[in-house]
Amino acid sequence: MCLGERAPECEDRGELRWSVPLEGEYYLRGAMALHHPETGAIDSMEETSFHAVEADPGVLYAENALLRMVDVDTGELVWTTDLRQDPDLTFVSSGLRDIYSTSDHVLLHFNSGFVRIDSEDGSVAGSAPLTRCTGRLSGLLAEDQVVVRDCGRDEDTYSALDVSAGQMLWEFQDQAPEEEVPFRGSARVAALDIGEGPTSAVSLGGFSPGPAGLGTLGLTRVEADSEEEAVTVAVACAPDGVGRARPDAPSPGVVCHEPRLYAVNTG
Numbered sequence: 456m457c458l459g460e461r462a463p464e465c466e467d468r469g470e471l472r473w474s475v476p477l478e479g480e481y482y483l484r485g486a487m488a489l490h491h492p493e494t495g496a497i498d499s500m501e502e503t504s505f506h507a508v509e510a511d512p513g514v515l516y517a518e519n520a521l522l523r524m525v526d527v528d529t530g531e532l533v534w535t536t537d538l539r540q541d542p543d544l545t546f547v548s549s550g551l552r553d554i555y556s557t558s559d560h561v562l563l564h565f566n567s568g569f570v571r572i573d574s575e576d577g578s579v580a581g582s583a584p585l586t587r588c589t590g591r592l593s594g595l596l597a598e599d600q601v602v603v604r605d606c607g608r609d610e611d612t613y614s615a616l617d618v619s620a621g622q623m624l625w626e627f628q629d630q631a632p633e634e635e636v637p638f639r640g641s642a643r644v645a646a647l648d649i650g651e652g653p654t655s656a657v658s659l660g661g662f663s664p665g666p667a668g669l670g671t672l673g674l675t676r677v678e679a680d681s682e683e684e685a686v687t688v689a690v691a692c693a694p695d696g697v698g699r700a701r702p703d704a705p706s707p708g709v710v711c712h713e714p715r716l717y718a719v720n721t722g
Contacts, residue, residue, distance in 0.1 A: 467720060469659055471666055472686055473530030474717040481670075481692060484708035489670035489690065491714075494519040495539050495548050507674035507688050508641045510556035510574045514677060514688050516716060517554055517563065520547040522577060523716075527677050527686065530718065536577035538563075538570060546584050552591075556639045557598045562618070564592055569601055571618045581619035590614070594635040600624065602631060644673025644687045644721075654694045657687050657719065665719040667694040669711050676721060685722040691715065 482490045489505060490496065496504035496519035504519035513533055516523045520538040525531065538547045549567035556562070560580060561572040568584040581599055590606035599619040606614045606626075613631050615624040645658045649667055656664035657673040668691025676687050696712030 468722060469663065469665060470720045472528075472718040472720055474715050475525065475530045475532075477690070477714040477716055479714075481711050481714040482708040483670050483692070483697065483711045489672060489692070489711070489714075490708065491518050494521040496520075496550060503672065504551050505672050505674060505690055506551060506554040506641055508554045508556045508561065509639060509675065509677050510561050511558070512575070514675065515554065515556065515561050515572075515574065516674065516688070516690075517551060519551045520544075522561075522563075522572065524574065524577060525716070527688070527718065530716070534577040536572065536579075538579070541579060544568075544570060544579070544582055552589070554641055555592065557595070557636065560598055562592075562595075562601065562638070569616065569618050571599055581617075581621065583616045583618045583621045583623075585616075593631050595638050596624075596632060597636055602635070604631070641674065642676045644676050644689065646671040646673055646689075652694075653697075655691070657689045659687070659719070659721050665689070666691075666717070668692055668715075669694060669696055677718075679722070685720075686718045687721045688716070688718050691717070 479493045484490050507514055507516045513524050513526045522536045524533040538544050546567035547565055549565050551565055553564045561574050563570045566589045571581040573580050588606040590603035593602040593604040600617050602613055602615050604613050612627040614626040617624050646655045647658050647664050649656050649664050654667045655671040656667050671691040673689045678685050692711030693713035698710035
């Protein structure tokens, strides 16, 4: 692993740049999918509550309502926020669908609303519930104004919300607005099944795998000034960390041991 004085020169492809242990009970369900019920995530085989996106000053890692900003070079925690502590954000229990970043903020799209976070300190900068639909993000009119498609009476219409004000701007337009501000989404990385057992690893391109784990999720790829310095941020449990099924478990599946968030050199 790349630590200490060697860390700045850690550029070998496939090398583990850093690894951070995660607290709590993580479960492997079905087709080796990860679930962490302590974050308030819905238990769904169709969606994952684990997301990450590059956002100044690092990478925002989200487990449903539990948010952590980490330094992408070292894995050090910059700040943490638990949205369940905000009494006005009851809709976060609906499940986190996706995550986006702008120049100064992170936008979290839950099944029943949006939350806007200041990327510098993790404070809530605004929220807006989606009462009629889930929709999908089409674009941003401004850093705090989102355009959602397939929301409401017609799958081909667009609606806009002001996340700072927590209100709808307009609904059911037939065409998307032409002028939008840029934003960054998560760049999911495929996972490969490796070995004879249930272990998997993020793909570094082609059939080249990263470190082995259980329930591996390639959360996002972070580019750098040169292709050689790119890293993939992922989450997984230890490759031999399968626990036993318990009848009193809060989630289907079995506990997996030593869950970790990590970054591996991809360039």
